[in-house]
Amino acid sequence: MILELDCGNSFVKWRVITVQGLAVSGGVVESNNELLHTLSAAHDVHLRVCRVVSVRNEEETRKLTEAIEAAFSIDVHVAQPAMEQAGVRNGYDDYQRLGMDRWVAILGAYAQAGGPCVVIDFGTAVTSDFVAQDGAHLGGYICPGMPLMRSQLRTHTRRIRYDDVSAEQAKHALRPGTATVQAVERGCVLMLRGFVATQLEQARLLWGDAFTVFLTGGDALLVAGVAPQAKYIPDLVFQGLAIACPLT
Ligand SMILES: Nc1ncnc2c1ncn2[C@@H]1O[C@H](COP(=O)(O)OP(=O)(O)OP(=O)(O)O)[C@@H](O)[C@H]1O
Ligand SMILES: CC(C)(CO)[C@@H](O)C(=O)NCCC(=O)O
Numbered sequence: 001m002i003l004e005l006d007c008g009n010s011f012v013k014w015r016v017i018t019v020q021g022l023a024v025s026g027g028v029v030e031s032n033n034e035l036l037h038t039l040s041a042a043h044d045v046h047l048r049v050c051r052v053v054s055v056r057n058e059e060e061t062r063k064l065t066e067a068i069e070a071a072f073s074i075d076v077h078v079a080q081p082a083m084e085q086a087g088v089r090n091g092y093d094d095y096q097r098l099g100m101d102r103w104v105a106i107l108g109a110y111a112q113a114g115g116p117c118v119v120i121d122f123g124t125a126v127t128s129d130f131v132a133q134d135g136a137h138l139g140g141y142i143c144p145g146m147p148l149m150r151s152q153l154r155t156h157t158r159r160i161r162y163d164d165v166s167a168e169q170a171k172h173a174l175r176p177g178t179a180t181v182q183a184v185e186r187g188c189v190l191m192l193r194g195f196v197a198t199q200l201e202q203a204r205l206l207w208g209d210a211f212t213v214f215l216t217g218g219d220a221l222l223v224a225g226v227a228p229q230a231k232y233i234p235d236l237v238f239q240g241l242a243i244a245c246p247l248t
């Protein structure tokens with residue numbers, strides 16, 4: 001079995017798949033220790049190899065990979081930046097600066113679309129990336145995601161305070177909020193929806209109506225209504241990671 005890890009800025013998303021690509025189990029953890037405990041407790045999981053995509057710094061990523069190697073005696077492959085891979089050409093001035101979560105999501109999306117596509121990832125940050133028909137990555141956009149927008153408002157005001165449960169409930173509707181929690185949560189959701197709408201505009205300017213939109217990341221469902229034609233692929237990063245780190 002293969003252990004796949006997506007190390008984001010807030011969480012580590014993990015899953016175990018068979019060599020044939022069938023998902024066996026998976027989850028979200030907040031720390032390396034939690035990951036090791038969870039995996040050690042998992043029954044019927046026999047790890048052979050591990051692949052990792054990380055947006056953390058080298059030191060943090062190395063700590064995680066060493067812990068996995070030591071705990072399970074397996075090789076750990078970390079996806080590396082590339083100027084060109086799987087038919088996609090990195091569009092950044094300095095290709096090593098493009099976030100690796102973005103790069104592997106792009107690889108996964110282009111492999112599926114085989115043509116022009118926009119990839120939007122709703123994590124701690126929100127990112128979007130544009131890939132042309134011939135695999136040229138044109139670049140993209142980065143803006144704060146729900147967790148960052150929310151925490152900026154909480155941190156820089158005195159009277160915005162509410163708990164996670166009310167935040168979750170407030171998002172079920174989008175009409176004007178009549179309590180702080182609703183006003184903030186719905187306001188931030190509408191920011192994300194507006195972002196998606198402008199991404200679609202950019203794509204239409206480039207390609208008319210001939211493009212595929214991919215949505216992924218923990219908060220993607222909050223914007224689903226704005227792009228009904230979009231493909232929602234929760235495991236897009238893992239799909240791309242398998243392309244970036246094929247089994248040898
Ligand atoms: N099952 C889930 N696990 C974790 N976060 C979730 C989940 N479902 C929804 N979310 C929401 O998704 C957001 C986090 O997104 P995601 O897990 O894709 O990125 P991240 O690891 O925080 O950061 P990064 O963008 O660096 O990958 C948070 O707002 C969180 O509340
Ligand atoms: C933007 C994030 C934080 C999204 O996870 C990540 O892709 C990252 O750290 N990127 C590096 C900066 C860039 O992609 O231009």
Ligand SMILES: [K+]
Nearest residue numbers: 008101121123
């Ligand atoms: K992410």
